[in-house]
Amino acid sequence: MRRKIETRVESLSTRVSAVNLARERDVLDQWIPTDPTRPVYSALRDAFIEQFSVLYLLLMEGPRKSVVEAMPPGLAQLDKDCTKLAGLLFLRSNVWAARNWQKPPVLKFLLRCLQRSKVGRPLTRLGIAVQAKELRLADPKRWKWEALTAKFCDCRKREHSISCQDNLRREVLHLEKLLKSCGHPVEPRKTP
Numbered sequence: 001m002r003r004k005i006e007t008r009v010e011s012l013s014t015r016v017s018a019v020n021l022a023r024e025r026d027v028l029d030q031w032i033p034t035d036p037t038r039p040v041y042s043a044l045r046d047a048f049i050e051q052f053s054v055l056y057l058l059l060m061e062g063p064r065k066s067v068v069e070a071m072p073p074g075l076a077q078l079d080k081d082c083t084k085l086a087g088l089l090f091l092r093s094n095v096w097a098a099r100n101w102q103k104p105p106v107l108k109f110l111l112r113c114l115q116r117s118k119v120g121r122p123l124t125r126l127g128i129a130v131q132a133k134e135l136r137l138a139d140p141k142r143w144k145w146e147a148l149t150a151k152f153c154d155c156r157k158r159e160h161s162i163s164c165q166d167n168l169r170r171e172v173l174h175l176e177k178l179l180k181s182c183g184h185p186v187e188p189r190k191t192p
């Protein structure tokens with residue numbers, strides 16, 4: 001069920017053609033691999049497709065002159081969120097598969113954006129939070145914070161302290177907030 005609260009991207013999406021939006025979403029949806037076994041990845045993917053297609057169309061359909069003046073409020077933040085989501089979604093291995101494609105313009109635009117961003121660098125803290133959250137969702141009994149810290153903390157101390165745990169929890173919280181603000185919160189799977 002769709003929530004009533006409008007996210008930033010939902011209000012921005014009213015400024016672009018609905019037909020074009022559906023088309024660009026479709027292109028991205030076909031190109032970005034799905035992975036139903038990973039709920040966090042799936043939420044990042046959904047959020048990215050939604051945001052990036054709106055960003056692309058706002059930039060393409062917007063008036064050519066005085067772009068800065070015509071920028072709707074929220075566009076800069078949308079751009080930032082897209083970069084953040086892209087950094088978490090696209091890893092070294094899965095980006096360059098599109099090279100030999102006969103690429104629709106939205107994909108060319110995406111690949112240009114990815115080349116400029118930090119895609120391909122070693123995992124960021126937020127990237128680690130994605131992995132930690134996937135594990136927690138998959139098996140919360142096994143993956144308590146202590147176990148996750150032992151797996152992911154790179155402080156190199158012999159024993160991890162409570163602040164190691166806090167750092168990881170903070171990053172996971174940051175990730176959860178990001179996804180929530182994009183309208184794609186990840187929740188533990190509800191047992192029927």
Ligand SMILES: [Zn+2]
Nearest residue numbers: 153155160164
């Ligand atoms: Zn540590």
